[in-house]
Amino acid sequence: MAHILPSALESAIEELGRLPGVGIRTAERYAYFLLRTEKRTSDKLANVISELHDKVKNCPITFALIDSDQDVSPLYTDPDRDKKLVAVVEEPLDIVALERTGQFKGTYHVLGGAISPIDGVGPDQLHIPELIKRLTEDKVSELIIATNASVEGESTALFLQRLVNDSGIKVKMTRLARGLPAGVDLEYADQITLTHALAGRRLI
Amino acid sequence: MAHILPSALESAIEELGRLPGVGIRTAERYAYFLLRTEKRTSDKLANVISELHDKVKNCPITFALIDSDQDVSPLYTDPDRDKKLVAVVEEPLDIVALERTGQFKGTYHVLGGAISPIDGVGPDQLHIPELIKRLTEDKVSELIIATNASVEGESTALFLQRLVNDSGIKVKMTRLARGLPAGVDLEYADQITLTHALAGRRLI
Structure with missing residues (x-):
């Protein structure tokens, strides 16, 4: 698969692929987006990432x-x-x-x-x-x-x-209370959640 | 919601949120990962992103x-x-x-x-x-x-x-041929795909 993509793009795909939950296809999509977008936008992203460690404690x-x-x-x-x-x-x-x-x-x-x-x-x-x-x-x-x-x-x-x-x-x-999350049907709630919801039932 | 997160982290979340398909929760996850990872890793990502436009044509x-x-x-x-x-x-x-x-x-x-x-x-x-x-x-x-x-x-x-x-x-x-993609059950194939698969049927 060598030389299909320029090495700078390959490097970007590799590094973006280190983000949590990002596979190769998503990393390709991100890298291509950053290449196609204005240089100002990608420079801004590069900049905030490089400053992150120094500006946060x-x-x-x-x-x-x-x-x-x-x-x-x-x-x-x-x-x-x-x-x-x-x-x-x-x-x-x-x-x-x-x-x-x-x-x-x-x-x-x-x-x-x-x-x-x-x-x-x-x-x-x-x-x-x-x-x-x-x-x-x-x-x-x-x-x-x-x-x-x-x-x-x-x-x-x-x-x-x-x-x-x-x-x-x-x-x-x-x-924090354990129980049914908002908008969930009883039939789809798991056993542990329902057990907690029962045990923590409140007077109405 | 002001001042909950340091401004450098807010900026990183905002810029990461420009990536295609990335919502605020995902951007938060990426930014937090980049903050927690070694500075070397985040610097490398910042570097490849900033070089992308200049090194690819x-x-x-x-x-x-x-x-x-x-x-x-x-x-x-x-x-x-x-x-x-x-x-x-x-x-x-x-x-x-x-x-x-x-x-x-x-x-x-x-x-x-x-x-x-x-x-x-x-x-x-x-x-x-x-x-x-x-x-x-x-x-x-x-x-x-x-x-x-x-x-x-x-x-x-x-x-x-x-x-x-x-x-x-x-x-x-x-x-390129149109037809059933690999591994797909006939019953789950959409109408247009099946129409193409029928029209493009081959002698065996």
Whole structure:
């Protein structure tokens, strides 16, 4: 297959193919689009990608992603947000998902993943000591464990629950509700989801 | 939604969202991947994208994509390939698809699109005069019209057929076979595909 495409295009296809979930056909489509589009557009993309690492860092308190020239996440320093209410999430983008609801006015704590022995991720690799520190420093009254509804997310929630209980710190701990997602027919819901929906049923 | 993500990450999401078929969630995933991956990997991607326009050009004879420092497509100059047999395709990546079959040993001619009045693409925007020129210069004996099996591809094939006939140039013109794609059950084949498969049935 050598020499069918110019080497610069082959390189672009190869590098674009490293993006998550991108196979060769999609990478070809992206590369060809970038070649056909105005040079200004492809230069802009090249530019923002090359700046990404230098212009983004982690907040030292919440571990959310922040601008390099910021000290602390604005979602933490915002006086309108309740520091006593902390949502614990696995990854920085989980904050975006929760913010989209417009329903949460507390602060966040990013663990940086979930406990997963199979991937070699133990509690030591997560920002758990910093979370425990915040519990007393910010006099946290409620900790919402908003980890994923996966095995790893559940294990992490359980671990945090035990750790906080053992520490003797008094704090209400909650977990996001499990149940039917919006717009889903009962007959298509899986067994585990239905089990959770039944167990968590509410008075109307 | 301001200030949830660092501005450099927002910019990366915005620019990645310009790629074809990429929505906001996918763009977020790509941007976050690029942030989490080694700087070397994201720099390499930024680099190949920024070089794309300068290092790739069109072959002046076949309009295939070639390296900027090449004069003519190696698929044209290759002495093992038959210049008298020309496959006419819409886009440069169609060449990759045909080369993957390993069955074609002729040369290519890229039209640069298909006739589409709705998109304002007429015959004048396509590399048709250059194709007519090749017919006599290369003494082409067979022209395989390998345009897409779409309305635009069919219109373009019909246009080329009439144009070549009217020009008085003697050349055999063929079209890629239409019929059942590999691995498809008859009951799932659409009506048009089945109609073509019936009309093009072959003696066994």
